[in-house]
Every structure is written in structure tokens, then in C-alpha cells.
Amino acid sequence: MLPPMTGLRLDYAGCLSDRVGEHGLDAAALEAAGPKLAELTRRLTQTKGTGWERWRSLPLEPLRSQHLTAVKSLVQQRGPKTDHLLVLGIGGSALGNIALQAALNPITYNLMPQQERGGPRLFVLDNVDPLCVGQVLDEIRRLDPGLKRTTVNVISKSGETAETAAQFIIARSILKQALGKGYAEHIVAITDPKAGTMRSICDAEGYATLPVPDGVGGRFSVLSPVGLFSAAMCGIDIEAMLDGAAEMDTQCSQESPTGNPAAILAWLLTTLGRRGKTNHVLMPYCNALYPLADWFRQLWAESLAKRVDLDGKEIFAGFTPIKALGATDQHSQIQLYREGPNDKVIGFVDVESFDRDVEIPTDLQVEDLRYLQGSTLSTLLAAEKRATEYALVESQRPNFTITLPRLDAYHIGQFIQLWLITTAYAGLMLNVNAYDQPAVETGKVATFGLMGRAGYEQWKSTVQQTLG
Amino acid sequence: MLPPMTGLRLDYAGCLSDRVGEHGLDAAALEAAGPKLAELTRRLTQTKGTGWERWRSLPLEPLRSQHLTAVKSLVQQRGPKTDHLLVLGIGGSALGNIALQAALNPITYNLMPQQERGGPRLFVLDNVDPLCVGQVLDEIRRLDPGLKRTTVNVISKSGETAETAAQFIIARSILKQALGKGYAEHIVAITDPKAGTMRSICDAEGYATLPVPDGVGGRFSVLSPVGLFSAAMCGIDIEAMLDGAAEMDTQCSQESPTGNPAAILAWLLTTLGRRGKTNHVLMPYCNALYPLADWFRQLWAESLAKRVDLDGKEIFAGFTPIKALGATDQHSQIQLYREGPNDKVIGFVDVESFDRDVEIPTDLQVEDLRYLQGSTLSTLLAAEKRATEYALVESQRPNFTITLPRLDAYHIGQFIQLWLITTAYAGLMLNVNAYDQPAVETGKVATFGLMGRAGYEQWKSTVQQTLG
Missing domain, CATH: 3.40.50.10490 (Glucose-6-phosphate isomerase like protein; domain 1)
Structure with a gap:
């Protein structure tokens, strides 16, 4: 279940049908995808560092x-x-x-x-x-x-x-x-x-x-x-950050998918995505990692959301990346993630060992809160995450967890390179060019027109005609 | 098109088929919904301030x-x-x-x-x-x-x-x-x-x-x-904030939908939502308003995402609220909003008149950037928003705009009360109880179990059995 990642660990048991029933994927299907994934790895190895x-x-x-x-x-x-x-x-x-x-x-x-x-x-x-x-x-x-x-x-x-x-x-x-x-x-x-x-x-x-x-x-x-x-x-x-990224690059160059977390992640997300799980949530249980979910949001959205013409038919590929923060958003989004449309894959990110912890003191004598006292915030945060994971599984909502052993530059480098390479795989799997963003152009030139840039005058009237 | 709101303005032309074709709603359908909306207004007036x-x-x-x-x-x-x-x-x-x-x-x-x-x-x-x-x-x-x-x-x-x-x-x-x-x-x-x-x-x-x-x-x-x-x-x-909220409450008590922005907003979002636009983006063009999108995120998610049993069939109601920030996310999410799955309604929020502005000086002599010089950031930001709105319409993506004449406590009060009442309407339209959050309970009790709270011991083993 757990690929032998050095440092970062990926646990995708929550994406499999063993856990989440018909909303998950068969472990056998992942095994069957092995040769295809190996082929993609070879393609990416050929183009690596070029173009x-x-x-x-x-x-x-x-x-x-x-x-x-x-x-x-x-x-x-x-x-x-x-x-x-x-x-x-x-x-x-x-x-x-x-x-x-x-x-x-x-x-x-x-x-x-x-x-x-x-x-x-x-x-x-x-x-x-x-x-x-x-x-x-x-x-x-x-x-x-x-x-x-x-x-x-x-x-x-x-x-x-x-x-x-x-x-x-x-x-x-x-x-x-x-x-x-x-x-x-x-x-x-x-x-x-x-x-x-x-x-x-x-x-x-x-x-x-x-x-x-x-x-x-x-x-x-x-x-x-x-x-x-x-x-x-x-x-x-x-x-240290580049060291972590280089190490992840080595892992993600392995043809065997079991040792290649990027190939697995891309396969999970694109396969589930094609089956209607088009909203991809990244939910770190750590405030410091929340803005990395914003970084992921751009990467996943701009790289994969592309209009594709297939035999004259227009297909809108891609997924909607969503950021969430644990445990905070348990009090905001978990009602939705459990009882709203089953159109999501929830990606947890957690930190195994925090460099600092805060103890919950024992000097308040209240029976109902005794269970907290003498514990620590890291223990509580880990329990919240595990409880939420359980609650999602109980509602058949596919999910995975990326664990950082520690929050440091090495593991952040690993995390970044993992998602970059995952995006490259996903682009190949969806048959889109992960490196352009053609749909952003219209807004840019329309802005030029509205701001009066020479050569873009016609855009001003075009916008005016459409929006009044 | 523009309901006569005092202060806050709602422009929903971008949700209509005139602008976004088959992905929008007919203006006639909104007119036809008038009696139904008036009936809901009467129901809400009866329960207002009770229960x-x-x-x-x-x-x-x-x-x-x-x-x-x-x-x-x-x-x-x-x-x-x-x-x-x-x-x-x-x-x-x-x-x-x-x-x-x-x-x-x-x-x-x-x-x-x-x-x-x-x-x-x-x-x-x-x-x-x-x-x-x-x-x-x-x-x-x-x-x-x-x-x-x-x-x-x-x-x-x-x-x-x-x-x-x-x-x-x-x-x-x-x-x-x-x-x-x-x-x-x-x-x-x-x-x-x-x-x-x-x-x-x-x-x-x-x-x-x-x-x-x-x-x-x-x-x-x-x-x-x-x-x-x-x-x-x-x-x-x-x-001033409560004044704004009270004023909005008066508007949203009007039976005529044209004067009742909450009734209209709820109708637009639930009707489009039922037609597959299940992702509801709130995208302020103003950093200060971005955390209000987080507040909206909880309101919209917890209130409306409910499992409903209809004649023995399980229905997952509700929508996925998403926050975005303009102009920033034009460089992150607009590729997705234009060429990704057409499953969204984009709600812009903008500020008509900022209390302060920043001029773009004229002392850099570069031909390509001349169009910016002598202008102001507020002009540029408004052009970016308008250009993005145009780009969305061009891709048939439904959208609306809520405009705050100024960013002050009165209009924030209006904004808050507008969304609260909109949520009440949407709950009635979806036939869900907007005021509970039953799916949050499992995670809470599982956390108690994992933390060793007396009376919740069985949850620890249940979680263990499921997640290993």
C-alpha cells in the first residue's frame, strides 16, 4: 500500500474500493495500469530536461x-x-x-x-x-x-x-x-x-x-x-530544498509504479477524475502548508484544464483544485465533503513530527474536558485528522494522505517536485499540453484594450458590445 | 436587469442565456418564478426572528x-x-x-x-x-x-x-x-x-x-x-454594520423578486446548480474581501450540503463553494474557469470607489508600458475585472457581480445579511434544513474516542478497524 518513498510518504488506501466501495478504484486496476505507467515514465525520461x-x-x-x-x-x-x-x-x-x-x-x-x-x-x-x-x-x-x-x-x-x-x-x-x-x-x-x-x-x-x-x-x-x-x-x-527535489526526481524516474509516487498520484487523480470526481481538494493539517495548496491550485488548474477538440467534438478536460485547511475546515467544509455531491478526491497533507509542540495543561478542573488535559496539540491535531479520514471513508469519499516526516526545506522540496512531476504525468494521461494556458490570453488583451494600449483598441469596443 | 438595491448592487446579466447561451437561464424563467419566490418570501417573513x-x-x-x-x-x-x-x-x-x-x-x-x-x-x-x-x-x-x-x-x-x-x-x-x-x-x-x-x-x-x-x-x-x-x-x-444589515433585511423582505436580491441570487444559484453548475465561486477583486469568501464558504457548504432521502433514494444536495481572488487568480484559475469543466457559477465582488488609490507614475520611458503610465491601480483593477468578465462570457460561463459602492462597515453589513438571507431561500428551494450539520458529528465523536474521552471508547476501535 505504501510506496517506499524516502522521506515523504503517500498513503492512497482511501482511494481504493476496499475502503470506499464503488466510489474507489480497484487495486487490481492499478496493477493492470503498471505497463502503461512504465511507458509514460519512459516517455518522460526521454523528454526530461528538454523543451x-x-x-x-x-x-x-x-x-x-x-x-x-x-x-x-x-x-x-x-x-x-x-x-x-x-x-x-x-x-x-x-x-x-x-x-x-x-x-x-x-x-x-x-x-x-x-x-x-x-x-x-x-x-x-x-x-x-x-x-x-x-x-x-x-x-x-x-x-x-x-x-x-x-x-x-x-x-x-x-x-x-x-x-x-x-x-x-x-x-x-x-x-x-x-x-x-x-x-x-x-x-x-x-x-x-x-x-x-x-x-x-x-x-x-x-x-x-x-x-x-x-x-x-x-x-x-x-x-x-x-x-x-x-x-x-x-x-x-x-x-536542502533542491536536495529533496532531486531525491524525489530519482524516485519518480522509476518505471515500477510502486516506487513512483508521481505516477500513482497522477493515475489515481485522473482515473477518479474521469469517473466524476472532478474536484480535487488539497487539505493540509498545518497552517504553514496552506499556501502550498494555493501553489498546487495554479499548477493543477492551468496545466490540465484545457479545451480539446476530439473529432470535432469539444471536450473540457481538467479538474478543479480546491484548498482547505485542517482541522479548521472540519468546522466549515466537512459537512459538504461528507454529504454534498460525491465529486471530490480529498488529499490530506500532514506532518508526522512537529519541531515544537504545545502541552494542554492540567490545571482546569472540568470533567468534560479532562480528556484533553495532559495531552498536546500535536496529538489532538493528529486525532482530528484521523477522525476526519475515518468520517470520509464512512461516507465513501475517496481520499489520500501525503505525510511529511518533518516540516523542513528537504521535505518541502520533495513535495514540490512530487506535484510537478505528477502534473507532467497527468498531462500525458489526459492528452493535454500541460505547459500552455491559451485561455488566459483573451483577458490579457481585453485588459490592454480597456487600458488604451496602442494596437488593442478593437478590444475595447468588443467588450463594450458584449457587456454593455 | 439591476434590482434597485440601496448601496450594494447585483448584476446577474451574466447568468442569463442572452449572454452565455445554453449555459445560462432565460430571463422569462426568472419572471415565471416570481410567484414561487413571493411565496417563499412570505414563508420566510412568517418564520423571521423565530426558531x-x-x-x-x-x-x-x-x-x-x-x-x-x-x-x-x-x-x-x-x-x-x-x-x-x-x-x-x-x-x-x-x-x-x-x-x-x-x-x-x-x-x-x-x-x-x-x-x-x-x-x-x-x-x-x-x-x-x-x-x-x-x-x-x-x-x-x-x-x-x-x-x-x-x-x-x-x-x-x-x-x-x-x-x-x-x-x-x-x-x-x-x-x-x-x-x-x-x-x-x-x-x-x-x-x-x-x-x-x-x-x-x-x-x-x-x-x-x-x-x-x-x-x-x-x-x-x-x-x-x-x-x-x-x-x-x-x-x-x-x-453602521448593523444599519447596513437591517437595510438589506428590508429589501430582502420584499415579495417582488426584482427588488429582492436574496431571492434572485438564491434562485440563480440553485437553478444553475441543479443544471450541473455545482461549483460556486466567490471572487472578490479586493484583497480585503478575500476572507469574506471564506466566511461564505462555510455558510454555503454547511447550510446546503445535505443528504436527503427521497422515496428511499439517497440524494446528495448542495454545492461546492470556492474562493478566488481577483486579479491575482486570473494568473492561476482563469484557464480552468474558461476551458475546464463548465460546472461553475463565478460570483465577482468588486468595489466601485476605493478610499485610496495609487497612481502609476510616468517617469519610466518604455513604449510597451506607456498605456499604464498616468493611470491608477483602481483603473487597472477595474479593467482586469471587466476583461475577465468578458472572457468568461465569451466562453459561456455564467457569472454575476455584487458591487460595493464603497468598502465600509455599512456595505459589509449589507453583504453579510444578503448572503445569510440568500442561504435561507436556498435551503427552502433545495428542501434541506439550512441550520443543522449532521455529518460533522462523526468526526467529532471519533476525535473524542481517539483522545480517550470517557464514554467514547468504542470509536477508537471502530476507527482502527477501518483505517488500520
Whole structure:
């Protein structure tokens, strides 16, 4: 039942019909899928590190060392000069950064004093909401009025993404006003190493830059400088993270599915998905892991949800990723997950051993609460998860659990690479290109039109005609 | 098309077949539903303020004044003595508190200095994750080592919810250790006014208390002291909020559907839901409103997702509420919303006029970005929303928009009451009891069993037998 994963463990017993009846899959079917899965593994091994699958090489040599050297050198340069790090990006240029910070630094990180943080305060602006952007910029200027201890890290491959471009123009202007000529030293751009709008700006203004590696799409880029720079600035052990990712890559290169958790996960989710379980929930039992569910949400949605023309018939492929948080959402979503439409697969994520625990004291003498006293929060959290898993099984709701032995950079690296490779398998299984996002284009060009960008004028009237 | 709502506006043109073809509803069908909707309005008017619908009276006299007086008196007492407010609760005892704070105070609130905040720092602990709880408790003790300026606000109707009880035992013990005999003055409990475990503790220890009003379920309680106390402590205008809710209640008491946005919303969502649009997305274009989507998530899921036995046949009613954030999730979920399964209704929420804006300066000379320069973030955000709405219509994806003229307490009160009443209508339309949550029970008792609570021993072996 449990593939011999090093570190991370996958338990998918809850997806099998033994446990959840007709809503599950037969263990025999998984066995029968073995040769097909092995064939997909061979295909992925052939394309690994090439074309749109260059992201698989990120934790491996030579890219690993190239990126570590470049990132560390910039961290050495900017780290001692930075108390406030402002990341500008959106989508794949922000979700990974937010997720790594949440997973591996305290939830109170920005409130902590400098000496306890081990890195600058981190603000990731991934929207153009004027209230939110204004409040964050105000706060940074309050904490650092001259912006002498502030670094802006703009992340955009092309520089043309409207949201990031707008943020950047604003942040650059503020830095320039506060710092005068030296402002360019306070900007680190992560962008295309050769071409594009942002590249031209960097070259003209002399910013320090790191590459968005060639052939690595936004949602596959967290283990590149895109995610590594802000993480390393905030004291995260990026080498251990890449080690974990590399180890997972080795596991997921095995042809035998029993040793290859990505092949199994992709098979479970696409097979159940085709049988009507189209909503895929990721529900960590750990606040720190919740933003990783957001990262998963982009990966799973943009990679797999594609319109496919099959013999002139339009098929809408893909699944709806949903994030939930245990135990919190037991008091919000479990009624739905048990008695709502049986259209979901619930993926639990738990941590086997927390680095810190909180004891529940014994000094309150109340009979009804005695069972809690003398126990710990980690014991209670584990019981809640197990009880919820039981309750789902009892309602025949398919579910699986990914367990992190500890919450550390190595296992986060494993987790990330596991889902990236799972997505690659799922793309092949669904026969879609996991690396494009054609449906996002319309909104982009319509925005250009509404904002009056030259060459996009016709979109303004098209929108007007449709929406009034 | 636009019902004459005072303040909040609902635009549902995107749900009609005029715009989204066969995936929408006929305007004639809504007209034909008029008499049925009027009948439901009469039923709700009869039960309003009684039984499980007592929540509808919260913004009305006499409850309004009773609660305002009690809450304000406690705020007057604890406010000047509090720099750190720690709320303990989960589900309906936390989601509203978090949502109000996010909607009506700056995103940087806890980082701001006391004099700019106008209230204590707020920490809402809605989980038993040892890492998160430990980090928050550490931080409060670092900021206020003697806990002299800390108030703990525990929210639990019965006192038996395991998560809140555990948090409470921990927080009480810490207060007691730091403050000695006077610790009870630092606790404000919101609980059943007459009976229950927490009531007994309050009576024995002499805490200040506020009532969870009789007949008001957790997810319907945000406009009671449950949500009002922490909001008022943090400077939110709770009277304006209740005013907005009362005004919306009046609108939603109108028999004519065209003037009753709750009747229309419920009809749209349940009718589309029955036709396969079972995923209901709420997507505010405003970071401050994002946690209100979490509040909606509980309301919509727990109230409507019910197993119904119809002539011996098991029906799983209800819909899956999903939260998303604009413009951010355009770069994460719009590929799915346009080319994934057409099983969603997308509900946009936007703010017509932000109280502050950020200009995009003109000092960067780059041709490709000229269209942004001289504009503002609010203009860009509005264009993004409109472009996305257009892109959804173009893919025949039903959608609607709720517009808040301004982001303030009055309109948040309207928004809350609108969704509460919409849920009441939807319960009647689906023929389910919107006020229970029977499927949550199994997980609760199984947790008791796993934690060794007397009387629940058999659950431990039942879980063991099922999960191994």
C-alpha cells in the first residue's frame, strides 16, 4: 500500500474500493495500469530536461550549482543591506515565494524583531488592489522612511504582465524619489536573461538580475531563482530544498509504479477524475502548508484544464483544485465533503513530527474536558485528522494522505517536485499540453484594450458590445 | 436587469442565456418564478426572528440595542487596557471575526504602531496546529511579557468544541501564570448565557461574558456579539454594520423578486446548480474581501450540503463553494474557469470607489508600458475585472457581480445579511434544513474516542478497524 518513498510518504488506501466501495478504484486496476505507467515514465525520461520539461533539471547539475551560485552571491550582496524585501510578481512569480515563506518561516515572521527573524521582512505584492498595495507601501515607508534598507525584487519573464509592470513602475519611482541615483542598487530583477521589456529596462538601468531559465514556465519555476532568491534572503535552506527535489526526481524516474509516487498520484487523480470526481481538494493539517495548496491550485488548474477538440467534438478536460485547511475546515467544509455531491478526491497533507509542540495543561478542573488535559496539540491535531479520514471513508469519499516526516526545506522540496512531476504525468494521461494556458490570453488583451494600449483598441469596443 | 438595491448592487446579466447561451437561464424563467419566490418570501417573513431564524433579528430592535450596549460596555472596559487581543474559536466562531477585520482594517494592521491602529493587535487562533499556536503565543509574550495588556476572547457556545477548549485551557494557564489572581479579568467569554461547559467555567471563575444568542447557529452569528466584540475592539463601526444589515433585511423582505436580491441570487444559484453548475465561486477583486469568501464558504457548504432521502433514494444536495481572488487568480484559475469543466457559477465582488488609490507614475520611458503610465491601480483593477468578465462570457460561463459602492462597515453589513438571507431561500428551494450539520458529528465523536474521552471508547476501535 505504501510506496517506499524516502522521506515523504503517500498513503492512497482511501482511494481504493476496499475502503470506499464503488466510489474507489480497484487495486487490481492499478496493477493492470503498471505497463502503461512504465511507458509514460519512459516517455518522460526521454523528454526530461528538454523543451518544456526543462524544469525537471532545476534541482540537478549543472543548473543547480549555477543557480545556487548566482542566488547566493546576490543574497550575500543584498542580504546585509536589507530589512524589508518587497517581491513584485503575480501567479507563478508569486505563489511559490509565498508558499515557501509560509512553510518554512514562522507565521509571525514579519512581526518578529530582526535578530530573531534571520532575514528581512518579506512582503509579496501579487495584486493591483490599490488599498492593499497602498497599505503595504505605506508600512514599508513607515518602517524605513528613506528606503535605505529596502530591496525590491521584481519577477517577470517578459516584463509585459500588466499587474507586475504597474507595481514595478510604482515601486521604482518611490525608490528613485527616496534614494536618488543609487536606487538601481535596490532592485533585483528576475527575468529573461536575453530578451523582453524587463530585460531592456534592466540593461538600461543596471539592475542586478537573476534568470528565469529558458523553457521554464511560471508555475514550474519555484525551484529556479524565481523562488530561490526571496527564500534564501529570508534564511530558508535552499540547498536542502533542491536536495529533496532531486531525491524525489530519482524516485519518480522509476518505471515500477510502486516506487513512483508521481505516477500513482497522477493515475489515481485522473482515473477518479474521469469517473466524476472532478474536484480535487488539497487539505493540509498545518497552517504553514496552506499556501502550498494555493501553489498546487495554479499548477493543477492551468496545466490540465484545457479545451480539446476530439473529432470535432469539444471536450473540457481538467479538474478543479480546491484548498482547505485542517482541522479548521472540519468546522466549515466537512459537512459538504461528507454529504454534498460525491465529486471530490480529498488529499490530506500532514506532518508526522512537529519541531515544537504545545502541552494542554492540567490545571482546569472540568470533567468534560479532562480528556484533553495532559495531552498536546500535536496529538489532538493528529486525532482530528484521523477522525476526519475515518468520517470520509464512512461516507465513501475517496481520499489520500501525503505525510511529511518533518516540516523542513528537504521535505518541502520533495513535495514540490512530487506535484510537478505528477502534473507532467497527468498531462500525458489526459492528452493535454500541460505547459500552455491559451485561455488566459483573451483577458490579457481585453485588459490592454480597456487600458488604451496602442494596437488593442478593437478590444475595447468588443467588450463594450458584449457587456454593455 | 439591476434590482434597485440601496448601496450594494447585483448584476446577474451574466447568468442569463442572452449572454452565455445554453449555459445560462432565460430571463422569462426568472419572471415565471416570481410567484414561487413571493411565496417563499412570505414563508420566510412568517418564520423571521423565530426558531432557527432568530439570526434575522440580530440587526433589528430590540436585539440590536441589547447587543450594542453590552458589547460597547465591555469594549469601554477592556479596550483601554488591551494592546493584544487573542480570539479563540473555530468555524463560525472565527471566520466572521477574521473576515470583518480583513475587510475593514488595513492588511498591515498588526504591524502598525498602536496610535495608528486605533485598537489592539488582533490574533485569531482558529486551529490547533502546534507550530502556529506556539508561534502566536510566543509573539504575544514577546510583545507583552507580563500579559498585562493582553485580552483573551474565547468564543464557544457550549465550551465542548475540542479545538477551542484546548486553546482555552492553554491560554488560561498562561494568563494565570503571568498574572496570578487577576487573570480572570483578562478573559472575555462569548458563550451560551444559561448552560454548558463554558458557562459553568465563566460562572465559577468570574469572567466577563457576552451571549451567543439563543437559536443563532455559529455560521449565522457574525452580527451577534460573536463577531461584534472583536470588531468593535479593533475600531470597526459596528453600528453602521448593523444599519447596513437591517437595510438589506428590508429589501430582502420584499415579495417582488426584482427588488429582492436574496431571492434572485438564491434562485440563480440553485437553478444553475441543479443544471450541473455545482461549483460556486466567490471572487472578490479586493484583497480585503478575500476572507469574506471564506466566511461564505462555510455558510454555503454547511447550510446546503445535505443528504436527503427521497422515496428511499439517497440524494446528495448542495454545492461546492470556492474562493478566488481577483486579479491575482486570473494568473492561476482563469484557464480552468474558461476551458475546464463548465460546472461553475463565478460570483465577482468588486468595489466601485476605493478610499485610496495609487497612481502609476510616468517617469519610466518604455513604449510597451506607456498605456499604464498616468493611470491608477483602481483603473487597472477595474479593467482586469471587466476583461475577465468578458472572457468568461465569451466562453459561456455564467457569472454575476455584487458591487460595493464603497468598502465600509455599512456595505459589509449589507453583504453579510444578503448572503445569510440568500442561504435561507436556498435551503427552502433545495428542501434541506439550512441550520443543522449532521455529518460533522462523526468526526467529532471519533476525535473524542481517539483522545480517550470517557464514554467514547468504542470509536477508537471502530476507527482502527477501518483505517488500520
